[in-house]
Amino acid sequence: MMSYQHILVAVDLSDDSQLLLDKAADLAKATHAKLSLIYIDVMKDDEFTQQIVNSFVRASENNNVLQNSKDQLNRLVENTSYPVEQTLVGFGGLSQELEDAVKEYEIDLIVCGHHQGFWHNIKSSAKKVLKSIPIEVLVVQLR
Template identity: 45%
Template sequence: MSYQHILVAVDLTEESKALVSKAVGLAKALDAKVSFIHIDVSYAELYTGLIDINLAETQHQAMEASKEAMKHLVEFADYPIHKTLVSSGDLSNELTEAIENLDVNLVVCGHHQDFWSKLLSSTRQVINTCPIDVLVVPFKD
């Protein structure tokens, strides 16, 4: 099977550039489209008690910062990027929805090989719920 559309799940850290490079190299070889997705934490879902901050404003500021960081990744890619998505909410739901809406057939994500990632890994969640192929790029820590 040849991949026609690659979705790169980025966390907007410096390691995201390694994912972009890997995905773009593959896309060039396959003449495939590339899209980026970043899913922010939804603060409202994490905290259920009373808190004296404006969650909507905090969420808005986080989304704006994420969009700006995404622009830098698009420039770094040096390849036509089909779509960039910045979302918030449940990782599995948001990723599955993007896969369906964009007709993606490969997800590229990273995985830190450190102590904490053995316990708390979003990559494991992606692997367990993703309906398509997943390329996991290891990050040595």
């Protein structure tokens, strides 16, 4: 089995997020790795909008969108049996936000989910991540 130091779980806050976190927690436990969690709001995924949204969100820690995302992440953490080191929220480009987290928190494995279905095969976030992230990525197939 591979040995990991810090595993980052990328969730979309859907019903499958807890399943994905629990699978990653099992792996973190087996490898004695730190475990962190990230949600990235990719609805604002063009460069200009991303810059505006990032400056707005960073300027306002009391932002409702940011707080709502943090609350949802905290509920996931409360329902998992392994300690979570960091809960992170990002806005904008999925790949860029993950790359930044990888560097800042010394992540050596990203765990993400992939939904089956027609639309998910056309526009898969997992494909974007696999193309751009310079570390190992574990893709868990979800319903």
